[in-house]
Amino acid sequence: MNVPERVSVIIPALNEEKTIGATLAALTALAPDEIIVVDGGSADKTREIGAQSGATVLAAVRGRARQMNRGAQEATGDVLLFLHGDTRLPPTALDEIVAALKDPRYLGGRFDIELEGEHWMLKIVGALINHRSRITKVGTGDQAIFVRREVFNRMGGFPDIPLMEDIAFCRDLKRLGGIACLRSRVITSARRWEVEGVWRTIVKMWTLKFLYLAGVSPVTLKRFYGDAR
Template sequence: MMPLLSVIVPARDEALALPQLLADLAPLRTAGAELILVDGGSQDATCDLARERVDRLLRSAPGRALQMNAGAAVARGDYLWFVHADTRIDTAAIRDLLDVLSQRPLWGRFDVRLSGDGLALRLIGTMISLRSRLTGVASGDQGIFVAREAFERLGGYADIPLMEDLDLSRRLKRLARPRCLHTALLTSSRRWERHGIWRTVLLMWRLRLAYYCGVSPHQLARAYHRGSRP
């Protein structure tokens, strides 16, 4: 019997991107998956656009970790799939997810591809996927899916403003290596394009290194939002 799946989408001011994701997920919802959107205080039409297209519409304080934990707390699924609002999901990704869930893995993630044109962005997506495959650590853009029992046993996402995906991955990896799906989710390249591709890459590497060296995620979040050194 196929395990019940709950898809949890944290969003804030995503009225432009969200309708495309909800359209991608509509067949999965029709097939019986539960779709939960957790809004973190949108000032645009995010909630209005989602209201009739999700099973649960929640509101919480802003912050992806808080929002995703809020969604997980009400989810009914045996598996939780965390998907960012600016992600696009094709039928191959859904097919591969359902196939792997039938094998009852502890957790897993997808490869990732950035939405923009150009060799540099394609290379970045490839390197993110390869790094994740080698390290067993996933970013939130990779659509982490996890058995509900394991997520609850670990206490869910840590209440931190940044690196919550890496923190959860590292804790899950102590239980089992992830199932790494080669199918790629398409994620928005807007931050790379807005702030400069290589400038953003260098910033993210500095933040990761600082995180692994023990710098507070709160300090890292301030550096992330101002685009400077932690």
């Protein structure tokens, strides 16, 4: 398996004008080989902010899976890093990814997460997310999932489902090989948790994951819970 050299960062975005500027500024400072923003039909200035940063801006049908797959089609790197528009990478992120994937056992991986907000529970929530994903080897989109491009292509990309595409992808990935669980932390906005309520969001997110793992269709989950992300 080839040693990766080029990292393409793909950001699926929808109405992220309040956060994507900081994400792109932090990312640009790391000088990845390529930054691609895939917009799902934003009604704000997300596309303009992306273009002003120097990123390649693409349009896609709304839906994270479709947007990420669209970005991957255009990416030229041999590593694909999927980053949410409200998430900032640690300064050493790209070097850590390349170092991890020099080990042929690892097909991809994810970072630890830190939820940026004021509520005291957020540190505990972040620690639990990190612990769970380290044990299960299944990351979530908030944790900046990365994967060798050749493996991504072999898998056919993210499954075209309205929810849980990140969980489904990581479960399939770990069946093929090793997952690198990097301990450096990405910083992600806790706006959803604070707006909806931390306890309510905890119950909602864990219920969704339980029902999905129990076999409930993501289409059904989307119908009852709406856009949980």
